[in-house]
Amino acid sequence: MDFDRVVRIATEGVPLAGRFECQFASVRKRERHDNGSLASDALAAVWKKFTKEENFSYHILFPRFLWAFLPGLFLALITWVPPKGRPGDEGRMCVDPTTILDGGTPNDGILDDGAANAQLPNTGRPEKPGLPDENPPVYYGTALTRFLIWIYIFGLTTQWTKFVF
């Protein structure tokens, strides 16, 4: 384990290095993008979820017009996953920095290059030193094994019917 890098990631965030570049026209296009997958009746649920998440994450809200002034801004689309009927499932909001508008084909003379994830380098390439700072490799270690053992012991000592996983 690269403990020094872990400490830096914990205190500084990720990525530790990287150069992201896109057209301002792409940002403008993303700002004007209408998320067609969001039905009008879901708007209330989205707003309720957005308000609730303010307690758990540190969103910083700004007036919308400010997007035009921020140098180097990348806009990520927000998609809504409706609830699937499970107990406690209120639906999820997903910040999506991966999707490229128009399927990656130029539209209105603009090729969308404003997806930040599209500019992340592939990880695990030792021929490019410094790359782990741009896209650090993830190791789970024995976390999954320990979790399965915990579930097994939990099942031996508890009646399964009381819980829903």
Next chain:
Amino acid sequence: MVPVLSRSVRTCAGTHGRLAPSVIPIWVFPYLSVDDQASLQQAHPRFHPLWGDSRLFPPGPGSYRRRRFGFGKVSPLLSTRHTLPSPYFIAHLLWDWLSASERWLLAGALPPMRPYAHLRVAAAGLGLSLLHAPRPTVDSSPISKARAYHMAVALLRFNFNYGHFIRWLGGEYTGAHWDWDATFDIVDSV
């Protein structure tokens, strides 16, 4: 061309003086009655606070060096940029060099410049101490638009440098509220 901070500013009479009348309305305007505000705006377009000169300073608290050069250290390894800069950001940089009538024309040509002008007026007199106060608990109440506007004013006063802005916010926004020593003690013990 010289920025508003150091130039001899044009007065409404066309002469040059050390204090521009166009600076005054922004500071005086909030204290006037509605009738007085209307009278002042009718006196001359330059007296309209939206298009007057306004000075931007990084918000306090902070040392003189921090207020002058910004908060924290910029990493050269991590950057984002646009292939061509935003025309609105350029307009923001040009704002100090424009006359009142030029600003009015610019707001007509670039729509986001009008709310920007309002934001700039707010930045001249809005206190930002509440952003350093503990964050209010959010329940089912609507998201605070006033807090969002305060955030925008703070960002404007940092010339839209969001790195300085976040470091100025500090606390939970930069992870400074965690007890890192205790956290690393736990990590070491595992």
